[in-house]
Each structure stands twice: as structure tokens, then as C-alpha cells.
Amino acid sequence: MLGIYIHIPFCKQACHYCDFHFSTSLKKKVDMVSALQNELFLRKEELQNQVVETIYFGGGTPSLLTNEELQQIINSVYNNYQVVENPEITLEANPDDLIQSDLSPRAESRGLFESYKEIGINRFSIGIQSFFEQDLKLMNRAHNVQEAKECLSMATSHFDNISIDLIYGIPNASNQQWLENIEMALSYGVPHISCYALTVEPKTTLESFIKKGIVEDVDDEMAQEQFQLLVGKLESEGFVHYELSNFGKPNYFSKNNTAYWQGKHYLGIGPSAHSFNGQQRGWNVRNNAKYIKALQKNQLPIEWENLTTTDCYNEYIMTGLRTIWGVSLTKVEAEFGISYKKYLLKQAERYIDQQLLYLNDDTLLVTANGKFLTDGIASDLFKLNL
Incomplete structure (x- = not known):
């Protein structure tokens, strides 16, 4: 879908x-x-x-x-x-x-x-x-x-x-x-x-x-x-x-x-709109006149970025932690590799100790006390593209 x-x-x-x-x-x-x-x-x-x-x-x-x-x-x-x-x-x-x-x-x-x-x-x-x-x-x-x-x-x-x-x-x-x-x-x-x-x-x-x-x-x-x-x-x-x-x-x-x-694909139509197809992220020109002019010539005013494994991992961490569905360790290992799973668990340790994150079986979730801090916590779990 x-x-x-x-x-x-x-x-x-x-x-x-x-x-x-x-x-x-x-x-x-x-x-x-x-x-x-x-x-x-x-x-x-x-x-x-x-x-x-x-x-x-x-x-x-x-x-x-x-x-x-x-x-x-x-x-x-x-x-x-x-x-x-x-x-x-x-x-x-x-x-x-x-x-x-x-x-x-x-x-x-x-x-x-x-x-x-x-x-x-x-x-x-x-x-x-x-x-x-x-x-x-x-x-x-x-x-x-x-x-x-x-x-x-x-x-x-x-x-x-x-x-x-x-x-x-x-x-x-x-x-x-x-x-x-x-x-x-x-x-x-x-x-x-x-x-x-x-x-x-x-x-x-x-x-x-x-x-x-x-x-x-x-x-x-x-x-x-x-x-x-x-x-x-x-x-x-x-x-x-x-x-x-x-x-x-x-x-x-x-x-x-x-x-x-949940990481499903979406198509962004219109000036400044973003798209995601699983492997790439795209964004349209942020200018009404340029957008209209391009489409009048049957040209697509969009730029695409190929996503690395690390990009996809970081995006999953950010979106997953914000939701009640959390971050699945099984999914991290299956889609990104065992090294990413180990990295995630290591980075999450201090937040688990501070009771801002918790593990529910296979899923990493934010506690009630951690919810307001979710975006900051997620950024600390990101992996750098090296």
C-alpha cells in the first residue's frame, strides 16, 4: 500500500x-x-x-x-x-x-x-x-x-x-x-x-x-x-x-x-513535497514559479538521494521510537545486519538505565518519562555514515 x-x-x-x-x-x-x-x-x-x-x-x-x-x-x-x-x-x-x-x-x-x-x-x-x-x-x-x-x-x-x-x-x-x-x-x-x-x-x-x-x-x-x-x-x-x-x-x-x-512508500506531489520509495528520498523544488514552469514543459522538478543502509537505519530509529510500535530488534538485524543491532543496544544502554527507554521482548520503546525527549534520544542512537 x-x-x-x-x-x-x-x-x-x-x-x-x-x-x-x-x-x-x-x-x-x-x-x-x-x-x-x-x-x-x-x-x-x-x-x-x-x-x-x-x-x-x-x-x-x-x-x-x-x-x-x-x-x-x-x-x-x-x-x-x-x-x-x-x-x-x-x-x-x-x-x-x-x-x-x-x-x-x-x-x-x-x-x-x-x-x-x-x-x-x-x-x-x-x-x-x-x-x-x-x-x-x-x-x-x-x-x-x-x-x-x-x-x-x-x-x-x-x-x-x-x-x-x-x-x-x-x-x-x-x-x-x-x-x-x-x-x-x-x-x-x-x-x-x-x-x-x-x-x-x-x-x-x-x-x-x-x-x-x-x-x-x-x-x-x-x-x-x-x-x-x-x-x-x-x-x-x-x-x-x-x-x-x-x-x-x-x-x-x-x-x-x-x-x-511505518516506513511505507509515499509519493509527494507539489512544490517542496518529499517522496520515499524504500531506496531513495526525493524532494521537489521549493518554488512555485519554477515548479509550474518545469511541469508546463513536462519536466519533473525533483531531486533524488540514494539512501545508504545507515540512512535507512537512522530513519527507522527516528520514526519507530516516535510510535507505540517501537523499534524491532529482529527487523534491525534482518534489514541492516547484526552489527547495527549490537550498536543500537549499546547506545540504548544508558537510556534504559535512566528509565527513558525499555525493552519489551524484541522491541525497544520509549517510557512515559522519555516521550518528550524522543527526538533527542533517537539522534543518539543514530549511526554515522562512515
């Missing part, structure tokens, strides 16, 4: 913390949709004898596309690839787009949700981020709290497979506020919640504000406290903490993202 990720590189405005690739100009939207369709056509030979299980519209803000544009792209997938009977088709969306669409004003939003169903969308990932106005303003989100609540009320009345994003570790946001954010999310009955620590990425507006003293720096200790509160609260409500940043009720894990973490 395989997943297709489609990057929609447009946003209404730039969030202060975001370093993803996007443009706030929609002038090239029509050309972009055409280019995405052409890339899907030109790359169909890569996936011979593979079946598409998930289609994920990410970004950027995919909900800025019209239903007709989304339908055109989905049709291109079906026309060029083998697709399972009932694929998971996810649309990332911002609340304001779902209740103030140019196609469907507030009074007609009910029809908008039904039309999403008609074109095949069966899962939403909604960027709420916070239910506090001061947080949304600090992050420069395009929606307000009332719009977030209206959106969730309507979305949950039409769809059951909904995920929302929340951000913790926001400067001046107390633990109590964070708990209220979680409680508000739970009140809508969504079966999946993705939560991310606010990070200060280079060259973002947030980094500039912190350097100028306009905004307080991120407090790692507070972020860790809020992470622990998050895990405790959601697990007590029946959510499974199946990946470091993701919590789902049983049968509501993201199939698309789970495929990434």
Missing part, C-alpha cells in the same frame, strides 16, 4: 511560527492545479503494481482550493493509479475557510460539507491551534475563536473522522489555559488530536519577535509540563498516544501518517 501527499502551497496570510513552503498570492492557483495534475500523470510509472490507500491534501492551506479544483486533482489520482475501494482522503483546512468560503457563505456551509463528501473527502484535519484569542493573535492565525467553534460544530455534524491541531508551549499561556484548550477540544467529540510544541524556526516572524523582545522566548520546561498534562488527560479520555504528536481513538489513527512512521 502507498500514500500520496499533495502539497497545496497557498495561504491567506503567514503564521508567525511557520517555515513551510507557501505563497500568500493566489494568482498562480489555476496554473498550480494544472501542474499538480501533470506531475501525477508523469510519475505514474513510479508506482507500477502499487495500490494507493491514502490521499492527503496538505500545505499551505488546501481548503483555499475550490471543490472543483480538489475534484480535478482527485480525478487525476484515480485516472493514473490503482486506488483501494475506500481510500482515506484527508483535507487540511482552516476554520475560517470552512465557514466563510467564497463558494459557500456561512448560511450555506452545510452544503459545503456535503459537497466535500461528494468529491470523496472523508477526513478533515482542522488547524485550530488554540481556543484563546491572544494565542491566535500571537501566531497570526487567520481565524478567531468563534470561527473555530462554529467550524467544529458544523464539521462534527457532517463528518465523524476529524482531527484537530493544537499547539502547546505558547509564551504566557499557563498550564490551566492549556488544560482548557484540551477540554474544549474534547467537548466536540473529535476522535483524533494532533498536538505540537511551539518551536522557533529560523527566519520566521516569531524568531524575529523573540530577538527584539516583543515576545517572550519559548520555555522548554513549561512545554514539557504541558506535554505531560496533555498525555495524561487524553489517555484518560480513551485516546491512544500512538505517535509522539498524535492521539487517536481506536480505529481513528491517521492512515496516511501511520504509513510514514
Whole structure:
């Protein structure tokens, strides 16, 4: 099985913390949709004898596309690839787009949700981020709290497979506020919640504000406290903490993202999108104009990197440790060799002694105390390409 990720590189405005690739100009939207369709056509030979299980519209803000544009792209997938009977088709969306669409004003939003169903969308990932106005303003989100609540009320009345994003570790946001954010999310009955620590990425507006003293720096200790509160609260409500940043009720894990973490192949379509075929990692040009120009000439604007055994081992360690499935020692030995297994066990010793990692039969897993430190622990288990 395989997943297709489609990057929609447009946003209404730039969030202060975001370093993803996007443009706030929609002038090239029509050309972009055409280019995405052409890339899907030109790359169909890569996936011979593979079946598409998930289609994920990410970004950027995919909900800025019209239903007709989304339908055109989905049709291109079906026309060029083998697709399972009932694929998971996810649309990332911002609340304001779902209740103030140019196609469907507030009074007609009910029809908008039904039309999403008609074109095949069966899962939403909604960027709420916070239910506090001061947080949304600090992050420069395009929606307000009332719009977030209206959106969730309507979305949950039409769809059951909904995920929302929340951000913790926001400067001046107390633990109590964070708990209220979680409680508000739970009140809508969504079966999946993705939560991310606010990070200060280079060259973002947030980094500039912190350097100028306009905004307080991120407090790692507070972020860790809020992470622990998050895990405790959601697990007590029946959510499974199946990946470091993701919590789902049983049968509501993201199939698309789970495929990434389990090392399945995926095809990245669109500017800046990444692909993985087991032996190579590829990435498209991070420039809308160059991407469109190349596809208009039937050229693929992608670079490929051949992965070494060590690259594949490191990737497995990083993705495996982040999940409830952990790192299989049998798989490490079978796919990378006995020397890698010995190296892994040696590197893991001190973390096992510190009760940050533990062995469950054949599987290396992160303890509750180690979860927030997972990425740092994983990097210490990496092997260098020598």
C-alpha cells in the first residue's frame, strides 16, 4: 500500500511560527492545479503494481482550493493509479475557510460539507491551534475563536473522522489555559488530536519577535509540563498516544501518517513535497514559479538521494521510537545486519538505565518519562555514515 501527499502551497496570510513552503498570492492557483495534475500523470510509472490507500491534501492551506479544483486533482489520482475501494482522503483546512468560503457563505456551509463528501473527502484535519484569542493573535492565525467553534460544530455534524491541531508551549499561556484548550477540544467529540510544541524556526516572524523582545522566548520546561498534562488527560479520555504528536481513538489513527512512521512508500506531489520509495528520498523544488514552469514543459522538478543502509537505519530509529510500535530488534538485524543491532543496544544502554527507554521482548520503546525527549534520544542512537 502507498500514500500520496499533495502539497497545496497557498495561504491567506503567514503564521508567525511557520517555515513551510507557501505563497500568500493566489494568482498562480489555476496554473498550480494544472501542474499538480501533470506531475501525477508523469510519475505514474513510479508506482507500477502499487495500490494507493491514502490521499492527503496538505500545505499551505488546501481548503483555499475550490471543490472543483480538489475534484480535478482527485480525478487525476484515480485516472493514473490503482486506488483501494475506500481510500482515506484527508483535507487540511482552516476554520475560517470552512465557514466563510467564497463558494459557500456561512448560511450555506452545510452544503459545503456535503459537497466535500461528494468529491470523496472523508477526513478533515482542522488547524485550530488554540481556543484563546491572544494565542491566535500571537501566531497570526487567520481565524478567531468563534470561527473555530462554529467550524467544529458544523464539521462534527457532517463528518465523524476529524482531527484537530493544537499547539502547546505558547509564551504566557499557563498550564490551566492549556488544560482548557484540551477540554474544549474534547467537548466536540473529535476522535483524533494532533498536538505540537511551539518551536522557533529560523527566519520566521516569531524568531524575529523573540530577538527584539516583543515576545517572550519559548520555555522548554513549561512545554514539557504541558506535554505531560496533555498525555495524561487524553489517555484518560480513551485516546491512544500512538505517535509522539498524535492521539487517536481506536480505529481513528491517521492512515496516511501511520504509513510514514511505518516506513511505507509515499509519493509527494507539489512544490517542496518529499517522496520515499524504500531506496531513495526525493524532494521537489521549493518554488512555485519554477515548479509550474518545469511541469508546463513536462519536466519533473525533483531531486533524488540514494539512501545508504545507515540512512535507512537512522530513519527507522527516528520514526519507530516516535510510535507505540517501537523499534524491532529482529527487523534491525534482518534489514541492516547484526552489527547495527549490537550498536543500537549499546547506545540504548544508558537510556534504559535512566528509565527513558525499555525493552519489551524484541522491541525497544520509549517510557512515559522519555516521550518528550524522543527526538533527542533517537539522534543518539543514530549511526554515522562512515
